[in-house]
Amino acid sequence: MTGNSRFAVSVHILAYLAYRQGAAVPSAEIAASVDTNPVVIRRLLSGLVKAGLVHTQKGASGGFSLAAPLDQITLRDIYRAAEPAPTHGMAHFAPNTKCPVGAKIEAILHTAFVKAQAGMEAELALVTLASIHEQLRPVCPGSKKP
Amino acid sequence: MTGNSRFAVSVHILAYLAYRQGAAVPSAEIAASVDTNPVVIRRLLSGLVKAGLVHTQKGASGGFSLAAPLDQITLRDIYRAAEPAPTHGMAHFAPNTKCPVGAKIEAILHTAFVKAQAGMEAELALVTLASIHEQLRPVCPGSKKP
DNA sequence: CCAACCGTAACACCGTTAGTTACATTAAGC
DNA sequence: GCTTAATGTAACTAACGGTGTTACGGTTGG
Numbered sequence: 001m002t003g004n005s006r007f008a009v010s011v012h013i014l015a016y017l018a019y020r021q022g023a024a025v026p027s028a029e030i031a032a033s034v035d036t037n038p039v040v041i042r043r044l045l046s047g048l049v050k051a052g053l054v055h056t057q058k059g060a061s062g063g064f065s066l067a068a069p070l071d072q073i074t075l076r077d078i079y080r081a082a083e084p085a086p087t088h089g090m091a092h093f094a095p096n097t098k099c100p101v102g103a104k105i106e107a108i109l110h111t112a113f114v115k116a117q118a119g120m121e122a123e124l125a126l127v128t129l130a131s132i133h134e135q136l137r138p139v140c141p142g143s144k145k146p
Numbered sequence: 147m148t149g150n151s152r153f154a155v156s157v158h159i160l161a162y163l164a165y166r167q168g169a170a171v172p173s174a175e176i177a178a179s180v181d182t183n184p185v186v187i188r189r190l191l192s193g194l195v196k197a198g199l200v201h202t203q204k205g206a207s208g209g210f211s212l213a214a215p216l217d218q219i220t221l222r223d224i225y226r227a228a229e230p231a232p233t234h235g236m237a238h239f240a241p242n243t244k245c246p247v248g249a250k251i252e253a254i255l256h257t258a259f260v261k262a263q264a265g266m267e268a269e270l271a272l273v274t275l276a277s278i279h280e281q282l283r284p285v286c287p288g289s290k291k292p
Numbered sequence: 293c294c295a296a297c298c299g300t301a302a303c304a305c306c307g308t309t310a311g312t313t314a315c316a317t318t319a320a321g322c
Numbered sequence: 323g324c325t326t327a328a329t330g331t332a333a334c335t336a337a338c339g340g341t342g343t344t345a346c347g348g349t350t351g352g
Contacts, residue, residue: 004309005235008255012239015254016247026328033245037311042329059319060327075258089151092341093158099179101162101282108161108281109154112221115269123265127258135254136247150340172297183342188298205350206296238310 009034010044010082011075011132014053017066018133024063044082051081070130076121078129088113155180156190156228157221157278160199163212164279170209190228197227216276222267224275234259 016033017025027038027045034041045064048054055067066073090110095102162179163171173184173191180187191210194200201213212219236256241248 005237005239006309008235008239011255011258012241012247012251015251016245019247024328028328033242033248035240035242035248039312039331040310042331043310046330056329057319058317058329060325061320062318062328064329075262089154091151093151093154094181095158096179096181099162101158101165102179102181104282105158105161105278108278109157112157112270112273115272116221116266119269120262120266123261124258126261132251132254136250152340174297184297185300185344186340186342189300189341192299202298203350204298204348206294207351208297208349210298 004083006044006082007079009036009040010048010078013041013044013048013064014066014073014078014129015132015136017054017064018070018129019136020065022065024057024061024065026063030064047081048078051077053077053081066129070133071128073129075124075127079121079124086113086117088117150229152190152228153225155182155186156194156224159187159190159194159210160212160219160224160275161278161282163200163210164216164275165282166211168211170203170207170211172209176210193227194224197223199223199227212275216279217274219275221270221273225267225270232259232263234263 012034013030016030027041031038031041045054045056049056049064049067053067053073055065057063057065088109090106090113093106093109095105097103158180159176162176173187177184177187191200191202195202195210195213199213199219201211203209203211234255236252236259239252239255241251243249
Protein backbone atom coordinates (compact mmCIF):
# COMPACT_ATOMS: atom_id res chain seq x y z
CA MET A 1 0.00 0.00 0.00
CA THR A 2 1.08 3.56 -0.59
CA GLY A 3 0.29 4.70 2.88
CA ASN A 4 -0.27 3.04 6.17
CA SER A 5 -3.62 2.59 7.81
CA ARG A 6 -2.37 3.42 11.29
CA PHE A 7 -4.37 6.62 11.50
CA ALA A 8 -7.56 5.20 10.07
CA VAL A 9 -7.46 2.21 12.40
CA SER A 10 -6.60 4.40 15.39
CA VAL A 11 -9.65 6.56 14.78
CA HIS A 12 -11.74 3.42 14.47
CA ILE A 13 -10.38 2.20 17.79
CA LEU A 14 -11.25 5.40 19.62
CA ALA A 15 -14.65 5.56 17.98
CA TYR A 16 -15.26 2.05 19.18
CA LEU A 17 -14.19 2.90 22.72
CA ALA A 18 -16.59 5.85 22.64
CA TYR A 19 -19.30 3.53 21.42
CA ARG A 20 -18.70 1.22 24.37
CA GLN A 21 -19.14 4.10 26.75
CA GLY A 22 -16.30 3.78 29.20
CA ALA A 23 -16.31 0.02 29.61
CA ALA A 24 -12.96 -1.79 29.73
CA VAL A 25 -12.80 -3.19 26.22
CA PRO A 26 -10.36 -6.02 25.41
CA SER A 27 -8.24 -5.77 22.29
CA ALA A 28 -9.87 -8.87 20.83
CA GLU A 29 -13.26 -7.16 20.76
CA ILE A 30 -11.86 -4.11 18.99
CA ALA A 31 -10.01 -6.40 16.59
CA ALA A 32 -13.30 -8.01 15.66
CA SER A 33 -14.73 -4.62 14.76
CA VAL A 34 -11.70 -3.61 12.71
CA ASP A 35 -11.37 -7.13 11.33
CA THR A 36 -7.72 -7.69 12.10
CA ASN A 37 -5.45 -9.33 14.65
CA PRO A 38 -5.62 -8.26 18.33
CA VAL A 39 -1.87 -7.66 18.38
CA VAL A 40 -2.21 -5.06 15.65
CA ILE A 41 -4.77 -3.28 17.81
CA ARG A 42 -2.60 -3.47 20.93
CA ARG A 43 0.38 -2.09 19.01
CA LEU A 44 -1.58 0.98 17.98
CA LEU A 45 -3.13 1.34 21.41
CA SER A 46 0.34 1.42 22.87
CA GLY A 47 0.89 4.75 21.13
CA LEU A 48 -2.53 6.07 22.07
CA VAL A 49 -1.89 5.22 25.72
CA LYS A 50 1.48 7.01 25.63
CA ALA A 51 -0.27 10.05 24.19
CA GLY A 52 -2.69 10.02 27.13
CA LEU A 53 -5.78 9.42 25.02
CA VAL A 54 -6.53 5.96 26.35
CA HIS A 55 -6.38 4.28 29.73
CA THR A 56 -5.30 0.68 30.03
CA GLN A 57 -6.07 -1.98 32.64
CA LYS A 58 -4.09 -5.19 32.80
CA GLY A 59 -5.25 -8.55 34.03
CA ALA A 60 -8.52 -10.43 33.89
CA SER A 61 -11.56 -8.32 32.96
CA GLY A 62 -9.10 -5.59 31.99
CA GLY A 63 -9.03 -3.71 28.70
CA PHE A 64 -8.93 -0.24 27.24
CA SER A 65 -11.05 2.82 27.79
CA LEU A 66 -10.97 6.50 26.86
CA ALA A 67 -8.84 8.69 29.12
CA ALA A 68 -10.50 12.01 28.24
CA PRO A 69 -13.94 13.47 27.45
CA LEU A 70 -15.15 12.95 23.89
CA ASP A 71 -15.10 16.65 23.07
CA GLN A 72 -11.49 17.03 24.14
CA ILE A 73 -10.06 14.52 21.68
CA THR A 74 -9.63 15.71 18.08
CA LEU A 75 -8.52 13.89 14.97
CA ARG A 76 -5.31 15.88 15.18
CA ASP A 77 -4.53 14.38 18.57
CA ILE A 78 -5.12 10.92 17.16
CA TYR A 79 -3.10 11.69 14.05
CA ARG A 80 -0.11 12.81 16.07
CA ALA A 81 -0.32 9.82 18.36
CA ALA A 82 -0.69 7.31 15.56
CA GLU A 83 1.67 8.55 12.88
CA PRO A 84 5.43 8.81 13.16
CA ALA A 85 7.03 12.18 12.45
CA PRO A 86 6.15 13.07 8.85
CA THR A 87 9.13 13.05 6.50
CA HIS A 88 7.26 13.91 3.28
CA GLY A 89 9.79 11.85 1.42
CA MET A 90 12.63 14.08 2.51
CA ALA A 91 14.25 11.16 4.34
CA HIS A 92 15.93 9.79 1.24
CA PHE A 93 16.04 13.06 -0.63
CA ALA A 94 19.69 14.03 -0.77
CA PRO A 95 20.32 16.27 -3.79
CA ASN A 96 23.72 17.20 -5.12
CA THR A 97 24.84 20.11 -2.96
CA LYS A 98 27.48 21.07 -5.55
CA CYS A 99 24.61 22.27 -7.73
CA PRO A 100 23.18 25.68 -6.78
CA VAL A 101 19.66 24.35 -7.00
CA GLY A 102 20.37 21.16 -5.10
CA ALA A 103 22.07 23.12 -2.35
CA LYS A 104 19.08 25.32 -1.50
CA ILE A 105 16.02 23.37 -2.55
CA GLU A 106 15.93 21.29 0.59
CA ALA A 107 15.39 24.22 2.94
CA ILE A 108 12.76 25.70 0.64
CA LEU A 109 10.89 22.42 0.44
CA HIS A 110 11.03 21.95 4.17
CA THR A 111 9.36 25.29 4.76
CA ALA A 112 6.60 24.45 2.30
CA PHE A 113 6.05 21.05 3.87
CA VAL A 114 5.70 22.48 7.34
CA LYS A 115 3.00 24.85 6.11
CA ALA A 116 1.19 22.10 4.23
CA GLN A 117 1.31 19.89 7.29
CA ALA A 118 -0.07 22.69 9.45
CA GLY A 119 -2.91 23.26 6.98
CA MET A 120 -3.84 19.62 7.13
CA GLU A 121 -3.67 19.34 10.91
CA ALA A 122 -5.77 22.49 11.29
CA GLU A 123 -8.58 20.72 9.46
CA LEU A 124 -8.16 17.59 11.56
CA ALA A 125 -8.31 19.69 14.73
CA LEU A 126 -11.84 20.76 13.82
CA VAL A 127 -13.21 17.26 14.14
CA THR A 128 -13.74 15.93 17.65
CA LEU A 129 -14.38 12.39 18.74
CA ALA A 130 -17.67 13.70 20.11
CA SER A 131 -18.83 14.67 16.63
CA ILE A 132 -17.85 11.27 15.29
CA HIS A 133 -19.70 9.59 18.10
CA GLU A 134 -22.70 11.73 17.29
CA GLN A 135 -22.60 10.60 13.66
CA LEU A 136 -22.47 7.01 14.87
CA ARG A 137 -25.31 7.56 17.33
CA PRO A 138 -28.37 6.73 15.18
CA VAL A 139 -26.93 3.28 14.85
CA CYS A 140 -25.96 2.45 18.41
CA PRO A 141 -28.88 2.63 20.83
CA GLY A 142 -27.20 0.76 23.66
CA SER A 143 -23.64 -0.46 24.13
CA LYS A 144 -23.57 -3.90 22.59
CA LYS A 145 -20.76 -6.09 21.41
CA PRO A 146 -20.57 -6.64 17.64
CA MET B 147 11.08 4.98 3.99
CA THR B 148 7.83 6.23 5.46
CA GLY B 149 6.83 8.22 2.43
CA ASN B 150 7.92 8.60 -1.15
CA SER B 151 10.07 11.37 -2.51
CA ARG B 152 8.15 11.79 -5.76
CA PHE B 153 6.82 15.19 -4.83
CA ALA B 154 10.10 16.52 -3.44
CA VAL B 155 12.02 15.39 -6.49
CA SER B 156 9.37 16.76 -8.84
CA VAL B 157 9.63 20.20 -7.26
CA HIS B 158 13.39 19.98 -7.56
CA ILE B 159 13.04 19.14 -11.24
CA LEU B 160 10.79 22.11 -11.97
CA ALA B 161 12.98 24.43 -9.91
CA TYR B 162 15.93 23.26 -11.96
CA LEU B 163 14.10 23.87 -15.23
CA ALA B 164 13.27 27.38 -14.02
CA TYR B 165 16.92 27.85 -13.15
CA ARG B 166 17.93 26.89 -16.66
CA GLN B 167 15.61 29.51 -18.07
CA GLY B 168 13.78 27.78 -20.87
CA ALA B 169 16.65 25.78 -22.31
CA ALA B 170 16.00 22.18 -23.38
CA VAL B 171 17.51 20.31 -20.45
CA PRO B 172 18.35 16.60 -20.82
CA SER B 173 17.30 14.23 -18.03
CA ALA B 174 20.93 13.37 -17.29
CA GLU B 175 21.67 16.94 -16.30
CA ILE B 176 18.68 17.10 -13.95
CA ALA B 177 19.68 13.72 -12.55
CA ALA B 178 23.09 15.14 -11.69
CA SER B 179 21.44 17.91 -9.68
CA VAL B 180 19.09 15.54 -7.85
CA ASP B 181 21.84 12.93 -7.56
CA THR B 182 19.93 9.99 -8.95
CA ASN B 183 19.45 7.98 -12.11
CA PRO B 184 18.20 9.70 -15.31
CA VAL B 185 15.43 7.12 -15.67
CA VAL B 186 14.01 8.11 -12.30
CA ILE B 187 13.88 11.69 -13.55
CA ARG B 188 12.26 10.75 -16.84
CA ARG B 189 9.65 8.67 -15.03
CA LEU B 190 8.59 11.63 -12.91
CA LEU B 191 8.77 13.97 -15.87
CA SER B 192 6.39 11.69 -17.70
CA GLY B 193 3.70 12.66 -15.20
CA LEU B 194 4.62 16.33 -15.28
CA VAL B 195 4.36 16.36 -19.06
CA LYS B 196 0.94 14.70 -18.93
CA ALA B 197 -0.16 17.38 -16.47
CA GLY B 198 0.91 20.04 -18.96
CA LEU B 199 3.54 21.56 -16.71
CA VAL B 200 6.52 20.58 -18.83
CA HIS B 201 7.26 20.46 -22.53
CA THR B 202 9.37 17.67 -23.96
CA GLN B 203 11.50 17.51 -27.08
CA LYS B 204 12.74 14.17 -28.39
CA GLY B 205 15.88 13.51 -30.37
CA ALA B 206 19.36 14.98 -30.36
CA SER B 207 19.76 18.25 -28.44
CA GLY B 208 16.29 17.61 -27.08
CA GLY B 209 15.24 17.73 -23.46
CA PHE B 210 12.68 19.22 -21.09
CA SER B 211 11.52 22.76 -20.49
CA LEU B 212 8.73 24.50 -18.60
CA ALA B 213 5.41 24.69 -20.42
CA ALA B 214 3.95 27.59 -18.42
CA PRO B 215 5.02 30.88 -16.81
CA LEU B 216 6.66 30.56 -13.40
CA ASP B 217 3.86 32.35 -11.60
CA GLN B 218 1.21 30.04 -13.01
CA ILE B 219 2.66 26.85 -11.54
CA THR B 220 1.99 26.19 -7.86
CA LEU B 221 3.18 23.45 -5.56
CA ARG B 222 -0.35 22.10 -5.63
CA ASP B 223 -0.14 21.58 -9.38
CA ILE B 224 3.11 19.73 -8.91
CA TYR B 225 1.74 17.73 -6.02
CA ARG B 226 -1.25 16.57 -8.04
CA ALA B 227 0.90 15.67 -11.02
CA ALA B 228 3.49 13.81 -8.99
CA GLU B 229 1.46 11.92 -6.42
CA PRO B 230 -1.05 9.20 -7.16
CA ALA B 231 -4.56 9.63 -5.74
CA PRO B 232 -4.19 9.78 -1.96
CA THR B 233 -5.63 6.76 -0.18
CA HIS B 234 -4.71 7.81 3.37
CA GLY B 235 -4.38 4.18 4.24
CA MET B 236 -8.00 3.52 3.38
CA ALA B 237 -6.99 1.14 0.60
CA HIS B 238 -6.47 -1.80 2.92
CA PHE B 239 -8.87 -0.60 5.58
CA ALA B 240 -11.83 -2.94 5.48
CA PRO B 241 -13.56 -3.02 8.86
CA ASN B 242 -16.17 -5.53 9.89
CA THR B 243 -19.43 -4.19 8.48
CA LYS B 244 -21.42 -6.39 10.84
CA CYS B 245 -20.31 -4.10 13.65
CA PRO B 246 -22.27 -0.84 13.87
CA VAL B 247 -19.04 1.12 14.22
CA GLY B 248 -17.22 -0.69 11.42
CA ALA B 249 -20.18 -0.16 9.12
CA LYS B 250 -20.20 3.63 9.34
CA ILE B 251 -16.67 4.64 10.26
CA GLU B 252 -15.42 4.42 6.70
CA ALA B 253 -17.69 7.15 5.36
CA ILE B 254 -16.95 9.39 8.34
CA LEU B 255 -13.21 8.96 7.89
CA HIS B 256 -13.44 9.62 4.19
CA THR B 257 -15.13 12.96 4.80
CA ALA B 258 -12.47 13.97 7.29
CA PHE B 259 -9.67 12.93 4.93
CA VAL B 260 -11.07 14.98 2.09
CA LYS B 261 -11.11 18.08 4.30
CA ALA B 262 -7.60 17.44 5.58
CA GLN B 263 -6.37 16.96 2.04
CA ALA B 264 -8.03 20.21 0.97
CA GLY B 265 -6.41 22.06 3.86
CA MET B 266 -3.00 20.81 2.84
CA GLU B 267 -3.44 21.58 -0.85
CA ALA B 268 -4.70 25.07 -0.03
CA GLU B 269 -1.33 25.79 1.59
CA LEU B 270 0.55 24.29 -1.34
CA ALA B 271 -1.44 26.45 -3.74
CA LEU B 272 -0.01 29.57 -2.09
CA VAL B 273 3.53 28.77 -3.20
CA THR B 274 4.37 29.41 -6.84
CA LEU B 275 7.37 28.24 -8.78
CA ALA B 276 8.15 31.92 -9.26
CA SER B 277 8.61 32.42 -5.54
CA ILE B 278 10.85 29.38 -5.33
CA HIS B 279 12.89 30.66 -8.24
CA GLU B 280 13.15 33.97 -6.45
CA GLN B 281 14.50 32.27 -3.35
CA LEU B 282 17.05 30.49 -5.51
CA ARG B 283 17.97 33.70 -7.31
CA PRO B 284 20.79 35.05 -5.09
CA VAL B 285 22.69 31.92 -5.94
CA CYS B 286 22.20 31.68 -9.70
CA PRO B 287 23.48 34.71 -11.58
CA GLY B 288 23.50 33.16 -15.03
CA SER B 289 22.24 29.80 -16.23
CA LYS B 290 25.09 27.40 -15.75
CA LYS B 291 25.25 23.65 -15.59
CA PRO B 292 26.10 22.17 -12.19
C1' DC C 293 24.21 8.48 -41.05
C1' DC C 294 25.09 9.02 -36.32
C1' DA C 295 25.07 10.73 -32.03
C1' DA C 296 22.11 12.30 -28.46
C1' DC C 297 18.07 11.91 -26.28
C1' DC C 298 13.29 10.35 -24.86
C1' DG C 299 9.95 6.55 -23.41
C1' DT C 300 9.19 2.50 -21.27
C1' DA C 301 9.62 -2.22 -19.92
C1' DA C 302 11.86 -5.46 -16.91
C1' DC C 303 14.27 -6.57 -12.94
C1' DA C 304 16.55 -6.65 -8.30
C1' DC C 305 16.96 -4.56 -3.82
C1' DC C 306 15.46 -2.49 0.29
C1' DG C 307 12.48 -0.67 3.85
C1' DT C 308 7.85 -0.56 5.77
C1' DT C 309 3.56 -2.56 7.15
C1' DA C 310 0.36 -6.01 8.42
C1' DG C 311 -0.33 -10.18 10.13
C1' DT C 312 0.83 -14.02 13.10
C1' DT C 313 2.71 -16.91 16.89
C1' DA C 314 4.63 -17.09 21.19
C1' DC C 315 5.42 -16.05 25.80
C1' DA C 316 6.17 -13.42 30.12
C1' DT C 317 3.44 -10.56 33.22
C1' DT C 318 -0.50 -8.88 35.61
C1' DA C 319 -4.78 -8.87 38.14
C1' DA C 320 -9.73 -10.17 39.09
C1' DG C 321 -12.74 -13.67 41.00
C1' DC C 322 -13.56 -17.83 42.99
C1' DG D 323 -3.72 -19.68 46.14
C1' DC D 324 -5.31 -21.09 41.60
C1' DT D 325 -7.36 -20.29 37.46
C1' DT D 326 -8.51 -17.43 33.90
C1' DA D 327 -8.41 -13.50 31.02
C1' DA D 328 -6.12 -10.01 29.68
C1' DT D 329 -1.92 -6.71 28.34
C1' DG D 330 2.92 -5.89 26.46
C1' DT D 331 6.29 -7.01 23.43
C1' DA D 332 9.57 -9.67 20.74
C1' DA D 333 10.37 -12.33 16.64
C1' DC D 334 9.24 -13.86 12.32
C1' DT D 335 6.94 -14.05 7.61
C1' DA D 336 4.75 -12.32 3.59
C1' DA D 337 3.37 -8.72 0.61
C1' DC D 338 3.88 -4.26 -1.25
C1' DG D 339 5.70 0.06 -2.98
C1' DG D 340 9.54 2.88 -4.24
C1' DT D 341 14.16 3.44 -5.99
C1' DG D 342 17.77 2.38 -8.77
C1' DT D 343 19.54 0.08 -12.80
C1' DT D 344 20.07 -2.02 -17.41
C1' DA D 345 18.32 -2.50 -21.78
C1' DC D 346 16.36 -1.26 -25.98
C1' DG D 347 13.31 0.77 -29.44
C1' DG D 348 11.92 5.26 -31.36
C1' DT D 349 12.98 10.05 -32.66
C1' DT D 350 15.43 13.99 -34.24
C1' DG D 351 19.10 17.57 -35.08
C1' DG D 352 23.39 18.23 -37.38
